[in-house]
Amino acid sequence: MSPYHHGDLRRAVLTAALDVIATDGPAALSLRDLARRAGVSHAAPAHHFRDRTGLLTAIAAEGFGLLAAATTEAVDLKDAGVRYVRFAREHPAHFQVMFTPGLLRTDDLELTTARALAGDALRTAVSQARPDADGPDARLTGIAAWSVAHGFATLLLSHNLDEVVGDRPPEDVFEALTGLLFRPA
Amino acid sequence: MSPYHHGDLRRAVLTAALDVIATDGPAALSLRDLARRAGVSHAAPAHHFRDRTGLLTAIAAEGFGLLAAATTEAVDLKDAGVRYVRFAREHPAHFQVMFTPGLLRTDDLELTTARALAGDALRTAVSQARPDADGPDARLTGIAAWSVAHGFATLLLSHNLDEVVGDRPPEDVFEALTGLLFRPA
DNA sequence: CGCACAACTTGACACTGACAAGATTGCCCG
DNA sequence: CGGGCAATCTTGTCAGTGTCAAGTTGTGCG
Structure with a gap:
């Protein structure tokens, strides 16, 4: 059930995104930055949210x-x-x-x-x-x-x-x- | 008084930007795209608005x-x-x-x-x-x-x-x- | 007439989103 | 218990973007 490498990357990316949006707005959001914060490669978030729009839709x-x-x-x-x-x-x-x-x-x-x-x-x-x-x-x-x-x-x-x-x-x-x-x- | 090359690039960029924002939102706005629409080089708008934030502030x-x-x-x-x-x-x-x-x-x-x-x-x-x-x-x-x-x-x-x-x-x-x-x- | 200045161009750099292809890991089922 | 399998993540790449620096061109004014 629980993912292996990160623990729960999906949740980590979500909370990091919420943090960024709350302070600097959705325009300041960068998938690559979120990946860096979570300590994963730049393309990892895409696997959970497909693309930027997918992440925002999930939020x-x-x-x-x-x-x-x-x-x-x-x-x-x-x-x-x-x-x-x-x-x-x-x-x-x-x-x-x-x-x-x-x-x-x-x-x-x-x-x-x-x-x-x-x-x-x-x-x-x-x-x-x-x-x-x-x-x-x-x-x-x-x-x-x-x-x-x-x-x-x-x-x-x-x-x-x-x-x-x-x-x-x-x-x-x-x-x-x-x-x-x-x-x- | 009137600029020489384009006539009134500032107004042209503004109205093009308003058009884009009205249909696709501010996130879809691209300075280079606005420059293309106005038929000028990619860096021309910056001379009137300084940067993306400047354009939106003017709007x-x-x-x-x-x-x-x-x-x-x-x-x-x-x-x-x-x-x-x-x-x-x-x-x-x-x-x-x-x-x-x-x-x-x-x-x-x-x-x-x-x-x-x-x-x-x-x-x-x-x-x-x-x-x-x-x-x-x-x-x-x-x-x-x-x-x-x-x-x-x-x-x-x-x-x-x-x-x-x-x-x-x-x-x-x-x-x-x-x-x-x-x-x- | 020529000169200073505004308007624009050209070129470059770092960054981003998206895609493709490969590597790693845990899980399921025989 | 072990071998395949799918999910998860990585690496590499490409086009597009914002921004800066430096050069060009046209314009109005003295």
């Missing part, structure tokens, strides 16, 4: 799995949003890659199933919050909630909220923000 | 300028949001680059001033909507509105709303969405 699929797991445990819609933001903060590399389709093999089976799983978790949270409105209204509510959480998370990771958030936990700011949103203007 | 700065111009004309906060979404849809390459700091020279003067200008336009729209609440509450309102619009725009460009939006103008969907958001739950 995205893993990310959607983690996101689905986190979201499923939410007690209500606001909690789901908080968990979404927390996921983005704790797994910035996954998050960034997940929503950059230009880097991915979008028809990959593992990726599409993981993404569907995460989508189900979100829809469940929405239907719990508004059991009355099924149909198009519920779908719009889902997009609204998703947009708020996703926008906040994205702006957070792109360092556009640094001054406003300060040293507070971003999830607290987000929670305050949602309370503001669902009040009448 | 981001231009994008913030365009966004500021569009947002300034908004009549109220909802309109500002609609314009934000429309900007993302009409200038997807700019938008994508603007919010990927890993690709940019973040301390570039043109970039920071253009970004500040766009920020002012947003804050003005927020203060028009809520002239009573100045202070931290207004800042939170600004982030909330920004998050909704930015999240919707980002999900739209990453093709996560394709089925829901269908062939309707995305701005209409966004407008319906905001109406839903500012009602009490």
Whole structure:
């Protein structure tokens, strides 16, 4: 079961890639550099991921799995949003890659199933919050909630909220923000 | 004033770059390819943009300028949001680059001033909507509105709303969405 | 007219992703 | 227990890229 030479090269390359992406973005990623970090030859990673796109696709699929797991445990819609933001903060590399389709093999089976799983978790949270409105209204509510959480998370990771958030936990700011949103203007 | 050989190589490279980014993302961008498209030697673009980062920084700065111009004309906060979404849809390459700091020279003067200008336009729209609440509450309102619009725009460009939006103008969907958001739950 | 400067070219180097072919190692099955 | 077999990894190579240095060409200005 366990590979022989390195122990688990696949995992090693993945974590090294996540490290690079989290600090310098996906553009700074180099397969040869990852190979060097793992102490293997330059072509070894290709055997596990096929190519650069394959590696990023694997990361995205893993990310959607983690996101689905986190979201499923939410007690209500606001909690789901908080968990979404927390996921983005704790797994910035996954998050960034997940929503950059230009880097991915979008028809990959593992990726599409993981993404569907995460989508189900979100829809469940929405239907719990508004059991009355099924149909198009519920779908719009889902997009609204998703947009708020996703926008906040994205702006957070792109360092556009640094001054406003300060040293507070971003999830607290987000929670305050949602309370503001669902009040009448 | 006008360059001699090409006419206006700077603009030609910029528009070619925007074209590539809009269809295949910033990762697919190659300075040598842009030079070929413009019919110049491989090192010609460097003279105008210094390097790859410089080109992307110039695109981001231009994008913030365009966004500021569009947002300034908004009549109220909802309109500002609609314009934000429309900007993302009409200038997807700019938008994508603007919010990927890993690709940019973040301390570039043109970039920071253009970004500040766009920020002012947003804050003005927020203060028009809520002239009573100045202070931290207004800042939170600004982030909330920004998050909704930015999240919707980002999900739209990453093709996560394709089925829901269908062939309707995305701005209409966004407008319906905001109406839903500012009602009490 | 000629001169300084901006715009562009040519050439080179290190690095990268991808592919092909060979070597090594652990595992399975007879 | 041992021999083949497949997975894992290596070595070598090729085209393409970004970037730098140095040379060329055209242009406007004094």
